[in-house]
Amino acid sequence: MAEVIQIPRRTLHDEVALRLREMLVEGRIAPGAKLNERELCALLCISRTPLREAIKLMAAEGLVDLLPNRGAVAVRLSESDVVHAFEVLAGLEGMSGELAAQRITDSELAEIRALHYEMLACFTRSDLSGYYRFNARIHVAINSAAKNPLLSKTYREINARVQSLRFRTNQNKPMWKLAMKQHEQMLEALDARDSVAARTVLVEHVLRKRDVVLELMRTGDAHSSVAAEPGAT
Amino acid sequence: MAEVIQIPRRTLHDEVALRLREMLVEGRIAPGAKLNERELCALLCISRTPLREAIKLMAAEGLVDLLPNRGAVAVRLSESDVVHAFEVLAGLEGMSGELAAQRITDSELAEIRALHYEMLACFTRSDLSGYYRFNARIHVAINSAAKNPLLSKTYREINARVQSLRFRTNQNKPMWKLAMKQHEQMLEALDARDSVAARTVLVEHVLRKRDVVLELMRTGDAHSSVAAEPGAT
DNA sequence: AATTTGTATTTTGAATTCAAATATGCAACG
DNA sequence: CGTTGCATATTTGAATTCAAAATACAAATT
Secondary structure, eight states: OOOOOOOOOOHHHHHHHHHHHHHHHHSSSSSTOOOOOOHHHHHHOOOOHHHHHHHHHHHHHTEEEEEETTTTEOOOOOOHHHHHHHHHHHHHHHHHHHHHHOOHHHHHHHHHHHHHHHHHHHHHHTTTHHHHHHHHHHHHHHHHHTHHHHHHHHHHHHHHHHHHHHOOOOOOHHHHHHHHHHHHHHHHHHHHHHHHHHHHHHHHHHHHHHHHHHHHHSSSSSTSSOOOOOOOO | OOOOOOOOOOOHHHHHHHHHHHHHHSSOOOOTTTEEEHHHHHHHHHHHHHHHHHHHHHHHHHHHEEEEEEEEEEOOOOHHHHHHHHHHHHHHHHHHHHHHHHHOOHHHHHHHHHHHHHHHHHHHTOOOOHHHHHHHHHHHHHHTTTTHHHHHHHHHHHHHHHHHHHOOOOHHHHHHHHHHHHHHHHHHHHHHTTTHHHHHHHHHHHHHHHHHHHHHHHHHHSSSOOOSSSSOO
């Protein structure tokens, strides 16, 4: 009887951080907005302490800026912030693809292929939200196949900075088709264990997404609280 | 008269975080050690609130783990943690070198060259701590020349995870000579605006450092609180 | 002797309070 | 009308308190 069954414990500050992150992605806390402690405590029915602690977590993640004696504000990304972020993300995801091509197991590859088919089904049905769900799972699987948890974590955190913007992008049919094509190339590169090709297609994939986000920032009200369809790659 | 002269303000939790980070690097808080709030508050003569907030910052930076109802412990890196971290660092610093080669200005290059000569002088005098000081400044300058602040920040944060270990590595003369050689190659690549060469030499540089750190972990008491000479690349 | 149970003490998480800093509103003045 | 000064209200940062959870230790039981 040596089996240990852990009871999951979650501190309140952690729960609060999760909530606030969601609210940032959904736009319920707008970029540039002041995080008023009294209001947020009233909204979430908690005392200030776990809220402040949650805010510190998010400050370290780059999601909010702490202004001494003025509290915290939600980060508002400039165009150059976005360019910088995608540049780093391209590097990280390229690295991820490269390592995945070297380290992927047959069963991991099969899982990605199956997810790819499921995503293809959504594409065929023009089911964008289903497509995005499988798309996200494929990217997680590729990151996982790279077998570097720190790389995955780093990618996730930097991605979180731009997630609200990515969340707002739509796909028109030609762009969508191109994204599908790139996904196919990813799969081929992984299958062939061709790390150079995997890196290349993943970098291109991220940079294309950067361009979509930048376009949205230039033409649309990208910082508005009205969310479009969920978006990813 | 539109110039704004800010008066620097620093919150106590931020100061505390700085102190704790130092204590981690110096080994005054050992890897795996429990961060006892009462003791640390007594040591730093502060109340628990800013200490807890500082700990949350550091948890998000990956320097400590938060254990619900058990407080925080300083991260103790396994060998695979170190391998993963250096793998990511190599990717980031390679990216940094690549971008720096593309974006560096003549005056930035001249500054790096001057720092290189100063570092060479320390090498000639066998002044290891002086060498490390200039070494660090060169790396900061290369990161800066890449002109992606997020990349620099990401590198800095991941480097902070392994800084305590790097701090403990010594240089024997042949290794030191090899490091100098690599630095010269970095300078040449940057001068030639050869981004592939810059990436290559910086990646090698980081991976060599990884090997030194791993060797120290395998043979020495890398987690002891007795610090050797300050070490970097 | 080893294990379990009960109790006291310590530590942690969160709520509350206190004090300083900031923001806002309004009247007086040039 | 714009600026300045002052009072008041609000917010933030930090200290203190409260309550729950964890740990330590002694006594009881097997």
